[in-house]
Amino acid sequence: MATKVRVFPLFRAVPRKGVIKADHVVRFDVHQRIQHILMMSSFSLLALTGLPLKFYDNAVSQWWVALWGGVESTRAIHHFFAWVMVFDGVYHLVYLGYSTIILKRPFPVEMIPSPKDFFDLLADLRYYFGLSPERAKYGRFNYREKFDYFAVFWGIFIMAGSGFILMFPVLVSKLVPGWIIPTALVAHSDEAILAVSWIVIVHLFFAHLAPNIFPFNKSIFTGRVPRQRYQHEHPLEYEKMVAADRESRAKEEQDA
Amino acid sequence: MRKLLVVAAFFVLIAVALFLAPATSYGLDQYQCLACHSRPGLSKVNGNGTEISLYVDKKDFLNSSHQYIDCTTCHTGEPHNVPTPLTKLSLAEKCGTCHQYQYEQHLRSIHGEQLAKGNPDVATCVDCHSQTRNPHSVVRVLQTDAPAYPKNIAATCSKCHANEQLMGRYGIVEKVYESYMRSFHGKATQLASNELSQLNKATCVNCHGAHNIKAVADPGSPVAGMDNLAKTCEQCHAGAGVNYAAGFLGHKEATPERFPVVHWAERFFYLLTASVVTMGVVIVAMESGRWLADRRGKKNGGQGRNGHGD
Numbered sequence: 001m002a003t004k005v006r007v008f009p010l011f012r013a014v015p016r017k018g019v020i021k022a023d024h025v026v027r028f029d030v031h032q033r034i035q036h037i038l039m040m041s042s043f044s045l046l047a048l049t050g051l052p053l054k055f056y057d058n059a060v061s062q063w064w065v066a067l068w069g070g071v072e073s074t075r076a077i078h079h080f081f082a083w084v085m086v087f088d089g090v091y092h093l094v095y096l097g098y099s100t101i102i103l104k105r106p107f108p109v110e111m112i113p114s115p116k117d118f119f120d121l122l123a124d125l126r127y128y129f130g131l132s133p134e135r136a137k138y139g140r141f142n143y144r145e146k147f148d149y150f151a152v153f154w155g156i157f158i159m160a161g162s163g164f165i166l167m168f169p170v171l172v173s174k175l176v177p178g179w180i181i182p183t184a185l186v187a188h189s190d191e192a193i194l195a196v197s198w199i200v201i202v203h204l205f206f207a208h209l210a211p212n213i214f215p216f217n218k219s220i221f222t223g224r225v226p227r228q229r230y231q232h233e234h235p236l237e238y239e240k241m242v243a244a245d246r247e248s249r250a251k252e253e254q255d256a
Numbered sequence: 257m258r259k260l261l262v263v264a265a266f267f268v269l270i271a272v273a274l275f276l277a278p279a280t281s282y283g284l285d286q287y288q289c290l291a292c293h294s295r296p297g298l299s300k301v302n303g304n305g306t307e308i309s310l311y312v313d314k315k316d317f318l319n320s321s322h323q324y325i326d327c328t329t330c331h332t333g334e335p336h337n338v339p340t341p342l343t344k345l346s347l348a349e350k351c352g353t354c355h356q357y358q359y360e361q362h363l364r365s366i367h368g369e370q371l372a373k374g375n376p377d378v379a380t381c382v383d384c385h386s387q388t389r390n391p392h393s394v395v396r397v398l399q400t401d402a403p404a405y406p407k408n409i410a411a412t413c414s415k416c417h418a419n420e421q422l423m424g425r426y427g428i429v430e431k432v433y434e435s436y437m438r439s440f441h442g443k444a445t446q447l448a449s450n451e452l453s454q455l456n457k458a459t460c461v462n463c464h465g466a467h468n469i470k471a472v473a474d475p476g477s478p479v480a481g482m483d484n485l486a487k488t489c490e491q492c493h494a495g496a497g498v499n500y501a502a503g504f505l506g507h508k509e510a511t512p513e514r515f516p517v518v519h520w521a522e523r524f525f526y527l528l529t530a531s532v533v534t535m536g537v538v539i540v541a542m543e544s545g546r547w548l549a550d551r552r553g554k555k556n557g558g559q560g561r562n563g564h565g566d
Contacts, residue, residue: 170496173502178499178501190522190529202540
């Protein structure tokens with residue numbers, strides 16, 4: 001008798017996102033988790049190999065570059081991880097396109113900024129200043145998470161675009177006027193500082209130092225969030241998920 | 257046994273003699289010039305009435321590239337009867353008696369031309385090849401402490417070319433040293449170790465020439481005009497053309513008139529970065545502040561608030 005082998009498809013026909021389990025909610029699918037790991041590693045290595053060039057007259061930079069094998073070696077590593085980051089961006093876009101167009105899953109409108117985000121910010125400001133006992137109630141993505149997402153979206157275009165101009169300046173100068181190159185340098189150099197500062201100050205705080213998830217929020221790696229936390233952090237979406245779960249259970253019982 | 261002792265004593269005596277013997281200059285100072293001239297403070301009053309130093313720092317000299325030639329190679333004839341004052345030009349001429357090619361190039365350079373006209377402001381051999389502008393301490397270019405060593409040459413040129421007062425006299429307003437060090441060429445050279453393979457980025461002399469350096473406006477200069485500049489870039493950047501060279505800011509900042517896109521991009525990104533990072537700091541501060549305030553509130557027996565960082 002042949003045993004049935006379960007094949008796990010690359011994409012599930014029914015989205016696993018937002019599926020409620022006994023003690024946790026599945027928030028991120030495997031693709032999103034891989035995309036984050038690729039982003040995290042490439043960003044870190046790009047920053048580590050790029051910052052010494054920004055702060056070149058610091059003695060630590062010289063030591064650091066020597067550690068990585070010299071200027072040419074540091075540059076090669078920087079270029080390698082640039083390709084990794086670009087691949088990650090393409091992976092994400094393909095994933096979005098495939099999910100929505102081919103698999104016909106609903107387009108992730110929850111990520112798109114809306115007026116509610118502005119009002120959430122106001123409500124949070126009242127909460128921060130002690131004028132309100134509660135913070136705003138968020139949906140699937142709060143305004144900080146949306147900002148983070150689109151900041152990275154914009155950031156990748158700027159960094160990859162300017163980066164490739166700097167990687168192939170001779171080729172680029174044959175297609176566009178030469179002043180594109182110093183412009184790309186300004187964009188690349190400054191946006192890098194913006195991105196690194198944001199990640200170190202904001203992202204690391206909310207992902208590592210925030211008291212309720214210290215030492216780090218592992219849900220981006222496991223894909224799962226404990227139910228109670230999910231209810232606190234994304235109450236509006238949680239209600240919808242619970243209601244939908246109840247409905248589908250009721251339907252199952254009916255069909256049974 | 258006695259014979260052995262005698263032989264041993266003999267060797268010991270030799271060793272002591274060598275150890276205790278006064279340090280003399282090496283064999284090539286055959287006239288023992290350094291016996292007097294290594295005395296600090298040795299000086300004379302020259303024809304102009306100025307006091308000039310006759311002191312030669314032996315330590316410096318023995319580190320220099322000329323330590324293996326005799327004093328009389330340069331100080332020919334009767335060195336005690338040389339008419340002074342010596343000039344920068346006469347010094348360059350003397351270097352040229354051996355370094356003929358470089359001297360002739362130097363004479364054709366902007367520095368050499370001006371030197372021949374009696375201009376004392378310009379650089380001559382010892383200004384670039386010695387830390388102390390002293391012919392006795394000229395070091396080889398590939399020594400890591402040489403002023404003309406790739407990692408040091410920019411700082412050496414900047415001794416004059418970053419002196420605003422001096423450069424103002426010749427209409428040279430560009431902050432060449434600053435702008436070079438901010439460019440990839442300058443940064444990579446500074447970050448490089450002392451391995452030759454890492455020292456292949458352009459320095460001042462790679463683009464402007466070394467001994468035959470010409471003024472930027474001189475059509476013979478490798479950076480005069482877009483065509484020359486492109487050819488110079490192509491020395492390392494294969495295939496670079498005039499468009500590529502047109503992207504060079506020319507040791508000057510971008511302004512709204514010259515490279516306006518670069519200028520406004522600088523402004524834009526500075527503002528963007530400052531405002532976004534400030535916003536980020538404020539958000540983190542508010543979040544942390546509220547959490548701290550809540551904790552204090554809870555400690556004081558108040559009700560817990562619905563506050564969670566996420």
